[in-house]
Amino acid sequence: MTVYGASGHAKVIIDVIHSINGVIEFVYDKDPNISEICGYKVVHSTQETSRGKDAIVAIGNNRIRKKVAVSIEGGFSPFIAHSSAFISRNSEIGEGTVIMPLAAVNSGAIIGKHCIINTGAVVEHDVVLENFVHISPNAAIAGNVRIGEGSHIGTGASVIPGIKIGKWSTIGAGAVVIKDIPDNTTVVGNPGRIIHTAKELEE
Numbered sequence: 001m002t003v004y005g006a007s008g009h010a011k012v013i014i015d016v017i018h019s020i021n022g023v024i025e026f027v028y029d030k031d032p033n034i035s036e037i038c039g040y041k042v043v044h045s046t047q048e049t050s051r052g053k054d055a056i057v058a059i060g061n062n063r064i065r066k067k068v069a070v071s072i073e074g075g076f077s078p079f080i081a082h083s084s085a086f087i088s089r090n091s092e093i094g095e096g097t098v099i100m101p102l103a104a105v106n107s108g109a110i111i112g113k114h115c116i117i118n119t120g121a122v123v124e125h126d127v128v129l130e131n132f133v134h135i136s137p138n139a140a141i142a143g144n145v146r147i148g149e150g151s152h153i154g155t156g157a158s159v160i161p162g163i164k165i166g167k168w169s170t171i172g173a174g175a176v177v178i179k180d181i182p183d184n185t186t187v188v189g190n191p192g193r194i195i196h197t198a199k200e201l202e203e
Contacts, residue, residue, distance in 0.1 A: 001054045003027045004068055010058035012119075013098055014038045019054075019083040025053065056080065057096060057114060062132045062150045062168075069096065069114050069132075076113075085117075088118055094131065111139040112149070130167070170196065 001022055006029035014037070017024055027040045029114040034042050054077035058162055059065040069076070081087050081099035091105050094113035099105060103117045106124050112131035117123060119137040127141050130149040135141060139157045148167035153159065155173040165171070166183030176190040 001025060003056050003058045004072065005029060005058035006031070006034045006042045007059065009060040009116075011038055012100060013056060013058040014040070015078075016080055016082045016098060016100060019101075021081065022080065052079075055096070056098065058098075060116065062134050062152055065114055066132045066150065076120060079111075085095065099202075100137075122163075136173070 001017060001024050003013060003024060006027055008129055014024065024040060027042050028046065029042050030044060032044050034096040038041060054075060055072050056077050057065050057067055057069050059124055060079060076096040078095055079093040079097040079099065082103045085099045086104040087099065088105060088107040088109065090107040091109040093111045095116040099117040100119040102120045103118060104122045105111065108126040109123050111129045112133065114132050114133040115129050118156035121135045121137060122140045122144040123135060124141055126144045128146040130147065132150045133147050134152045136153055136155040137157060139153045141153065141159050142161040144162045145159050147165045150168040151165055153171045154175060157171045157173060159174045159177040163177055163180055165181045165184060166179065168183060169175055169181050169185045171192065174190065175188050175192040177187060177192040181187055182197060185194055186196040187194055
């Protein structure tokens, strides 16, 4: 397995891989000042990583993760999940997605490619997460919610059943979302209120 990125987020992904006895062949980061992470030598040439298999993009920022994923030639890892996570056998999870310790993905959930389900997060039944979504630690996504590509749900946020959240939106830490949210919108508070919506969607 090849890990792209050597940040704090990568440290957690390395722990996830260790928990399932996965084998890390390379850790890559373009920053020449980073030489080691969690006991692994960091390489700086994509020529070296081209010999690796099953890429995982270990970058927390959704936009950067998408940019890197699009640039990688070759295959991605199937989703990986920490040994303590619960994954329903009736869920569908896309390649490159990472599910952190004590997270839960329940029956009927459909999770896209390169998503992050962070520590202790709950993704309930029949939720749909599009590609590059990040659900932060201890966030709770209730049943039948749909979240558009690249959106970020903050730490401890809650989304009530049946809500639709647009693409590339940000839900602040601890926010409670009780109504649909358009694309490229920032929401904070309880109940959640919109504080910013961009005129055009930034991909």
